[in-house]
Amino acid sequence: MRGNHIEADLSQQVMAFAALRLEAWLETMRGPGGYGGPVVHWWRDNLLYTGPGLDWRYEGIILGYLKLFRNTGDDRWLDKARRAGIDLLQGQLPSGNFRHSCFEANPGTGGTPHEAACDLALLRLAHVLREREDPLWETVAEAARRNLWGYILAVLWDDEARTFRNLPNDPTFVPNKAATIVEALLAWAELTGEKEVVNRYVGPSLDAIVKAQVRAPNSPLDGAIEQGIMGARASGRYFPFYIARIIPALLLGYEATGREVYQDAALRAMAFILRFRLPDGSLPQVVYRNGRMNRHPQWVAGAGDILRAMKWARRCGMDVNPEPTQLWLLRGLQLHGGIATAHGFGGMEGRRPSVCPDARDLLPVCGWADKAFRYLAGMVHGGNHLPAVQSPPEVEMDCIFRGERCLYRETATVLEIRGESGWRYQWTKGTPWAKLILCSERKRGVPCR
Amino acid sequence: MKAAPAPLPPGILSDLLHQTAFNLCAALAGSWDGPVVLRSGDPFYAAELALRLETFLQTERSTRRPMLIWADPCVADLPEIADLLDDFPLGSGVLLLLVRRRRGSDGPDASGVAQDLSCAPRIVRTETGQRALWPKEVLDWLAARGFREEVGYGIGGSDYRFWSRLAYLAERLGQEDRADRFRARAQAALLVWGKRVPAAILTLILTVRRNG
Numbered sequence: 001m002r003g004n005h006i007e008a009d010l011s012q013q014v015m016a017f018a019a020l021r022l023e024a025w026l027e028t029m030r031g032p033g034g035y036g037g038p039v040v041h042w043w044r045d046n047l048l049y050t051g052p053g054l055d056w057r058y059e060g061i062i063l064g065y066l067k068l069f070r071n072t073g074d075d076r077w078l079d080k081a082r083r084a085g086i087d088l089l090q091g092q093l094p095s096g097n098f099r100h101s102c103f104e105a106n107p108g109t110g111g112t113p114h115e116a117a118c119d120l121a122l123l124r125l126a127h128v129l130r131e132r133e134d135p136l137w138e139t140v141a142e143a144a145r146r147n148l149w150g151y152i153l154a155v156l157w158d159d160e161a162r163t164f165r166n167l168p169n170d171p172t173f174v175p176n177k178a179a180t181i182v183e184a185l186l187a188w189a190e191l192t193g194e195k196e197v198v199n200r201y202v203g204p205s206l207d208a209i210v211k212a213q214v215r216a217p218n219s220p221l222d223g224a225i226e227q228g229i230m231g232a233r234a235s236g237r238y239f240p241f242y243i244a245r246i247i248p249a250l251l252l253g254y255e256a257t258g259r260e261v262y263q264d265a266a267l268r269a270m271a272f273i274l275r276f277r278l279p280d281g282s283l284p285q286v287v288y289r290n291g292r293m294n295r296h297p298q299w300v301a302g303a304g305d306i307l308r309a310m311k312w313a314r315r316c317g318m319d320v321n322p323e324p325t326q327l328w329l330l331r332g333l334q335l336h337g338g339i340a341t342a343h344g345f346g347g348m349e350g351r352r353p354s355v356c357p358d359a360r361d362l363l364p365v366c367g368w369a370d371k372a373f374r375y376l377a378g379m380v381h382g383g384n385h386l387p388a389v390q391s392p393p394e395v396e397m398d399c400i401f402r403g404e405r406c407l408y409r410e411t412a413t414v415l416e417i418r419g420e421s422g423w424r425y426q427w428t429k430g431t432p433w434a435k436l437i438l439c440s441e442r443k444r445g446v447p448c449r
Numbered sequence: 450m451k452a453a454p455a456p457l458p459p460g461i462l463s464d465l466l467h468q469t470a471f472n473l474c475a476a477l478a479g480s481w482d483g484p485v486v487l488r489s490g491d492p493f494y495a496a497e498l499a500l501r502l503e504t505f506l507q508t509e510r511s512t513r514r515p516m517l518i519w520a521d522p523c524v525a526d527l528p529e530i531a532d533l534l535d536d537f538p539l540g541s542g543v544l545l546l547l548v549r550r551r552r553g554s555d556g557p558d559a560s561g562v563a564q565d566l567s568c569a570p571r572i573v574r575t576e577t578g579q580r581a582l583w584p585k586e587v588l589d590w591l592a593a594r595g596f597r598e599e600v601g602y603g604i605g606g607s608d609y610r611f612w613s614r615l616a617y618l619a620e621r622l623g624q625e626d627r628a629d630r631f632r633a634r635a636q637a638a639l640l641v642w643g644k645r646v647p648a649a650i651l652t653l654i655l656t657v658r659r660n661g
Contacts, residue, residue: 044465044636048472051504105468107501236625288626348633432504433472433479 011326012379017386018330019068019376021337022369024389026061028336028412029366031430033099034087035061037415038427038434039367040341040360041104042239042285042297042348047425049106051432053367054091054098055114056180058084060304060370062121064377066128072382078128082136085125088118089143096150103367112167113180116152119144120180123187130191141191148188152181153201162204172230175209176242179249182206186252198256206253209246210265214238214272223265223272224287236289240273241302244309251312263316270313270320273306281324282343297342297361300332304371311378329372336395336410338364339372346400359401359417359425362408401425466605467497469639470651473602474518474546475501477655481516481542488530489520490579494546513538520546522587523579534594539658543596547584547652584652596656601642603649608638610650 029037034052039045065081068074091099093109098118102111122144129137156164158171164181166172182205185197212226212234224238225246250266253259276293277283283306284293299306303325310320332340346358380386394411401408407418417425427434475498478485485502489495498520515537519530522545534543582590588598612635619628641649 046472048476049501049504105464107504108468236623237629286629290624290626292626294626294629349630349637431479433476435480436473436476 011323013384013386014330015326015376015379016381016384017389018333019064019373019380020386020389021333021391022339022373022376023064023068023337024391025334025337025339025364026366026369026373028429031432033091034058034084035366036430036432037366038363039104039106039365040345040363044104045360046104046106048434048436049100049432050427050434051100051107052087052091053100053103053106054088054118055101055103055106055111055367056117057103057367057370058088059117059121059180060372060374061366062125064370064374066124067374067377068380069128071378071380074382078132081125082129082134085122085136085140088122089139092143092146096146096148098147110151110155110168112156112174113177115147116177116181116184119147119152119184120187123184123191127187127191144184144188148184152184156181157201163208164205166228172228173208173212174228175212175225176227176239176245178205178209179246182249183252186249186256189256202253203257203259206250206257206259206262209250210261213265213268220275220291221272221287221289223268223270223275225269227286234289238272238287238289239285240276240283240287241285241299241306243269244273244306247309248312251316267313267316267318270309270318273309274320277324279324281326281328283325296344296347297358298344299342299368300329300361301339301341301364301368301372303329303332304373304375307375308371311375329375332372334362334364334395334397336391337389338395338410339369341365341368354400356398356400356405359399359406359408362397362399363415364410465636465639466651470546470604470653471497471501473604473640473653474498474520474544475504477544477653478502478516478518479505481514483514483516483541485516485518486533487518487520488526488533489518489546490523490526491521494520498546514540514542516542516544518544518546519587521548522582524582525579526582527590531594534596534658537658539595539660541658542599543591543656543658545584545587545591545652545654545656547587547654548581549650549652550581584647584654588654588656591656595658595660597659598654599657600655601646602653603641603646603651604639604653605650606638606641606645607648608641608645609635611635612638 029035031052034054035057036050036052038047038050062081062084065077068077069081088098093099097109098115099109100107101114102108103114122140126137126141129140155168158165163173164178166174166177182202185202189195189198209225212229214221214224216222225243226234227237227239227242228235247266247269250262254262273283276287282298284295285297287293307322307325310322313320334340340362341364342361345360346354394409397408399406399408401417401424404419406424409416409418413429415427416423424437425434487498487502489498498518517533612631616628616631616635619631646652
């Protein structure tokens with residue numbers, strides 16, 4: 001019994017140390033205007049725009065710092081949460097939107113669920129600042145209000161369907177995006193005491209999410225939640241990662257309204273996730289309505305949000321063992337403190353992935369690392385006796401980039417991918433655009449301008 | 450009050466193609482050491498490219514080797530561009546963003562992918578009603594002013610269109626798993642170079658002034 005406690009303490013310490021190392025890496029990703037860097041994603045990659053992205057990365061970064069502050073009482077973490085909040089304030093447009101809020105589609109504005117994720121972070125920050133009697137709290141809360149009422153509720157809310165649209169020009173209902181909005185609105189209600197948003201928007205949105213859930217007790221798909229619904233047509237795709245992001249909203253909705261159907265939906269969603277969890281603790285990328293699944297790529301850093309959902313489910317009394325997924329997450333940690341984004345990007349196109357990882361797997365991305373950071377930050381406590389974080393000056397790893405065997409190299413100031421005859425991709429940290437060199441240029445010896 | 454909808458891309462091209470082209474254009478301009486000038490008669494192209502150029506134009510740059518980004522060139526642009534290029538010294542650049550338009554009907558096909566991309570010369574209008582310049586016309590015109598092609602990229606070549614169509618068909622048939630794999634293949638084929646550039650829907654060509 002005692003042995004188990006020691007093991008638990010050790011793994012908690014390992015995760016706590018990982019949080020601090022990841023925090024040190026995040027610092028290297030800051031440039032003028034905020035956290036930058038390339039983005040890889042299931043939908044598309046964006047290796048070229050590397051300037052600040054005021055998108056969902058701020059959710060995990062601000063909430064991770066707030067967790068560090070709450071758990072340790074150390075003001076430097078609150079200062080960093082505050083600094084990230086100021087990035088959002090300075091990047092807010094007159095419309096209430098945030099600049100460069102489209103993550104994989106940056107630079108652009110009006111990104112979903114990204115702007116709602118920023119609102120959630122701002123509102124939680126405002127809450128803490130108000131407790132500390134920091135006068136900035138009102139400005140922070142006002143920024144979230146301007147976005148919520150100027151964009152989310154004014155443009156994305158469909159009064160007829162009583163759901164949120166995916167984008168201004170796209171009426172698709174996307175449950176995970178609505179869930180992020182729900183969390184932001186509930187944070188608003190908690191901060192201000194205004195409950196009208198709960199009846200008017202939160203309830204109908206959660207009802208629509210419950211309606212989008214598969215109810216088939218004898219099917220392995222039971223509990224899955226549709227990725228998107230356009231009119232009567234469902235996408236037929238169930239993404240465990242996105243479903244995990246819905247669970248906290250459902251449980252918060254249950255706490256706010258007392259409607260048990262939300263708690264039931266959340267726990268059934270978690271049961272679906274656990275049913276498809278693989279022995280190594282990872283999750284497939286997507287499960288289809290025909291029961292097939294596509295593993296590629298499996299999120300590593302993003303597993304932080306899955307673990308967070310597991311924590312919520314455990315609080316409700318569900319028997320969930322997070323350990324395999326914790327180990328999966330920790331295996332992604334890199335020497336410089338960053339965390340791998342995924343495993344298996346190379347197999348995305350249906351080809352057998354190479355033994356050597358794809359560069360997109362290795363590439364740590366702020367908008368994925370924030371999810372690991374937010375989860376791991378919860379493991380840090382004031383009583384921890386952790387060594388000082390010291391990152392090596394550079395990290396090198398073998399990888400495949402566009403079919404070529406390359407070397408991934410990252411330092412505190414540069415991230416580059418090198419082939420035999422020179423670099424193929426290069427980003428000087430802090431600059432808004434990366435450089436890419438393609439095969440024709442290599443053959444002709446023309447430098448990438 | 451509802452906000453005005455965002456401007457839609459002109460023509461039939463998908464958002465992914467445009468985004469890739471605009472970002473590549475900005476990345477190339479961002480690594481150019483001289484000042485960057487943007488010319489496009491098309492308001493959508495002008496707005497999207499300006500948004501990206503704003504991210505680095507504040508930084509101090511040498512004034513010796515300017516670069517012109519000329520997006521969706523049309524005949525009406527020629528006098529102004531000719532005047533502008535007169536002041537461009539050796540080593541200056543012109544980055545062209547060329548759009549291939551369909552010869553047939555104006556509407557998109559159901560998959561959102563351009564169908565007939567034959568480049569047989571004919572009069573084609575830009576979104577603002579101007580006669581668009583053909584790639585060869587622009588390159589010849591620039592060559593006459595000493596600008597030589599250095600690098601070319603295509604966005605949305607024939608492989609991209611092939612896999613996109615398959616993805617669309619698989620989706621229509623309710624085979625979402627196949628659709629996703631085909632879509633991933635399409636994305637992997639999005640950016641092309643070398644001989645495949647001329648068949649692409651959008652083309653970026655960097656020319657540099659080598660002689661007066």
